[in-house]
Amino acid sequence: MTRILDPTLRATPPRAATGAARPALLSGATIGLLANGKTHGMAFLDRVAEHLRARHGVGELLRATKPNASAPAPADDAALLAKHCTAVVTAIGD
Amino acid sequence: MPATTHPGIDVDDAWQAIEACFAQKWTDGLPVVPPTEPLVERMLAAGPWRADEVLLHEPVRDRTVTAWHAAINAVMAGCKPEYFPVVGAALIAIGDPEFTLHGPATSTGGAALMVIVNGPVRERIGLHGGGNLFGPGIRANATIGRTLRLVLLNCLDCRPGVLDQSTQGWAGKYTLCFAEHEAASPWEPLHVSRGFRAGQSTVTVFAAESNHNVLVHAAREPETLLVAFADTMAALGSFSPGRSVIVFAPEHAQHLKRAGWSRARTQAWLYEHARRPLADLKRAGKIEAQFLVNPDTRRWLYGPESDRAERGPDAADAHARVLPGDERIFVHRGLGPDDMLLSVGGGAAGGHSAFFPAWSRGRSVPFVTKEVPGEVPA
Numbered sequence: 001m002t003r004i005l006d007p008t009l010r011a012t013p014p015r016a017a018t019g020a021a022r023p024a025l026l027s028g029a030t031i032g033l034l035a036n037g038k039t040h041g042m043a044f045l046d047r048v049a050e051h052l053r054a055r056h057g058v059g060e061l062l063r064a065t066k067p068n069a070s071a072p073a074p075a076d077d078a079a080l081l082a083k084h085c086t087a088v089v090t091a092i093g094d
Numbered sequence: 095m096p097a098t099t100h101p102g103i104d105v106d107d108a109w110q111a112i113e114a115c116f117a118q119k120w121t122d123g124l125p126v127v128p129p130t131e132p133l134v135e136r137m138l139a140a141g142p143w144r145a146d147e148v149l150l151h152e153p154v155r156d157r158t159v160t161a162w163h164a165a166i167n168a169v170m171a172g173c174k175p176e177y178f179p180v181v182g183a184a185l186i187a188i189g190d191p192e193f194t195l196h197g198p199a200t201s202t203g204g205a206a207l208m209v210i211v212n213g214p215v216r217e218r219i220g221l222h223g224g225g226n227l228f229g230p231g232i233r234a235n236a237t238i239g240r241t242l243r244l245v246l247l248n249c250l251d252c253r254p255g256v257l258d259q260s261t262q263g264w265a266g267k268y269t270l271c272f273a274e275h276e277a278a279s280p281w282e283p284l285h286v287s288r289g290f291r292a293g294q295s296t297v298t299v300f301a302a303e304s305n306h307n308v309l310v311h312a313a314r315e316p317e318t319l320l321v322a323f324a325d326t327m328a329a330l331g332s333f334s335p336g337r338s339v340i341v342f343a344p345e346h347a348q349h350l351k352r353a354g355w356s357r358a359r360t361q362a363w364l365y366e367h368a369r370r371p372l373a374d375l376k377r378a379g380k381i382e383a384q385f386l387v388n389p390d391t392r393r394w395l396y397g398p399e400s401d402r403a404e405r406g407p408d409a410a411d412a413h414a415r416v417l418p419g420d421e422r423i424f425v426h427r428g429l430g431p432d433d434m435l436l437s438v439g440g441g442a443a444g445g446h447s448a449f450f451p452a453w454s455r456g457r458s459v460p461f462v463t464k465e466v467p468g469e470v471p472a
Contacts, residue, residue, distance in 0.1 A: 001105065002105055002107075002111065002128075002130055003100070003102045003103070003131065004102050004103050004105055004114060004115065004130065005098075005100050005102040005129045005130070005134055005166050006120075007120050007163065007167050007170055007244065008248045009158075009159075009163065009249050010101075012158075015156060039383075039384055040384075068194060069197060070154070070459070071153070071154065071191075071196070072154050
């Protein structure tokens with residue numbers, strides 16, 4: 001028998017991260033809208049926010065747009081969203 | 095029982111191993127060399143990196159590729175160990191934060207990862223810069239480029255329909271690595287123009303869409319020869335504010351050399367002439383609504399006077415309306431002469447050069463050049 005080595009990272013343990021708890025309710029919650037910078041991303045998120053308002057009565061909206069769709073969100077924006085938002089919606093995949 | 099503790103699958107023989115790699119979806123659709131531990135150890139030993147040394151970190155998905163995993167994929171691609179320093183340098187290059195790999199790796203645009211190699215390593219490992227430059231048949235060219243794609247597939251999950259959302263992609267995604275034909279170039283080697291010494295070996299990476307063949311056989315003067323190049327660069331289908339790579343065939347390069355045209359002069363001429371009227375772009379659906387609003391794209395379209403440029407009707411279809419002045423507004427491919435790399439490669443005969451547009455309908459990503467580390471002493 002010969003072992004053929006796994007070329008993927010599946011056996012590599014991912015970096016430890018704790019998933020955020022599911023919010024108990026969205027009524028009055030501050031929602032983050034993170035557009036990735038691609039065309040119409042924030043316009044799409046604004047429509048999503050309209051639905052969230054109508055169906056779940058969400059509260060304040062916090063908007064951020066990535067300067068580069070290919071890079072992570074700037075650390076300051078990510079920190080701000082994490083600090084103030086109950087949940088964040090991000091878009092758009094083209 | 096195999097002695098290794100590295101994760102993998104156990105097989106009875108090589109043929110079973112080849113089929114098992116297909117079954118595991120570890121390939122690019124072509125058979126791979128099954129990576130056994132001795133093969134991977136030998137590959138790793140040919141480079142200067144420790145097994146756990148990080149060659150590439152992709153921050154959007156938080157994926158880290160070490161030299162060990164690079165070596166596994168290099169074995170699978172069919173690389174000889176002596177190719178590994180070039181492989182590693184190329185991975186470091188595409189992992190450079192400026193390259194923002196996530197975009198070209200996952201976009202609908204379907205970019206290939208072009209690797210241009212300069213310096214003494216080309217001859218040392220048999221990297222080809224001559225005839226059939228982009229075609230099959232040369233092990234170093236084929237397998238070094240292939241390793242990058244296998245790393246994207248296997249380590250970054252850039253699989254079709256998963257993270258790789260290419261609408262169509264193109265064949266260059268299998269492999270696109272070649273040596274610059276420095277001897278046939280009218281200029282200093284590409285890497286010297288980018289700040290390296292001639293005696294250093296380097297890789298230069300570029301996120302490339304499929305190339306256009308620029309076919310010219312009856313021109314000798316640069317201002318005749320380059321007309322077709324500029325026209326090709328201004329083709330509507332690939333027109334964008336993005337970057338370009340031109341690979342001149344030696345036959346075409348000779349004309350530039352004889353006329354004494356410098357690299358800078360050639361780039362300036364190409365930039366100046368690779369342009370189209372804004373009216374054409376609007377009529378062809380190349381101008382998206384946000385281009386008329388975003389300050390950067392307005393500057394691309396209208397130049398330094400973009401603040402005073404005609405804004406047109408405040409209508410949802412403003413970007414599609416051809417205004418009277420649009421026939422006289424010329425939009426250039428890219429933002430300036432430095433938005434292109436000029437290289438030389440191919441066989442001695444034939445007026446067939448190549449224009450590669452950059453990935454993306456925007457600016458794409460910058461060119462990145464990295465040094466290839468010296469060979470590990472025996």
